[in-house]
Amino acid sequence: MQPSALTPENSAVVMIDHAVGFGNVFRSHDLSLHVNNTVGLAKTAGVFGIPLVLTNGADTGPYGPLFSELRAETGDWRVIVREGNFINEGCVLGSALAGLERGYEVYLAVDATAGETLEVHQVAVQRMIQAGVVPVTWLSLASQYQGSCTNHETVQGFLSLMTQHSAAFGMLFQGQAVRAR
Structure with a gap:
């Protein structure tokens, strides 16, 4: 199945188990970067x-x-x-596979999910990809939703997202603001 273009009208963001205690369990991502990406996605x-x-x-x-x-x-x-708590290799994997079984296109923001180890995270992601899940990042999703800078209704919010949650783009925009003065 060829994935459709994502729009706010044909998609939803589902965030599973972004709990404080998992910060002590997972090691696949830097905690502060993971929280940053999670908030960026929300x-x-x-x-x-x-x-x-x-x-x-x-x-x-x-x-x-x-x-x-x-x-x-x-x-x-x-x-x-929900009852029980699991990380990427548990609830996210199960939810993604269930979505596919029900005929949904499923996208996984790989930088807003985590696993006990990097290997465990990567294997879970690969399993989902093999099943038909499309891997993305929170910023690639935001960029696709924005489309172009001609969408003036959301451009300020989009630029704010990038400034606050993308270190590289944040520095780029700060540099442009300084030069513009």
Whole structure:
């Protein structure tokens, strides 16, 4: 199946188990970069008006509540509480495969997911790709939703995303702002 162009009208962002306690468990990504990418993905949903679904175990469970930075971004957004907590090789893999079985196109923001080790993360991602999941990054999704700078309704939000959550683009835009003065 050839993936469709993603638009806010034909997609949703589903975020699974971005809990504080997983910061002590996974080692596939730098924690601060992982949290940054996770928040960038949530903000992308907000900037482009994309439905956002948050799932997690109970706040009092072994892995605790959502990352505080993610919770600050999503405010009082409802979190769907599930039984059990797993990381990329568990819940994300199972959810992606279930989505494919139900006929959905499934995209995985690989930089906003993590695993116990880099190898475990990579194997889970490869398993999903073999099944038909399309790997992306949160910034590639934001860029696709933005399309071009002619979409004036969202360009400021998009530029803000890049400035706040992409170190390279943030420095580029800061440099342009300094030169423009």
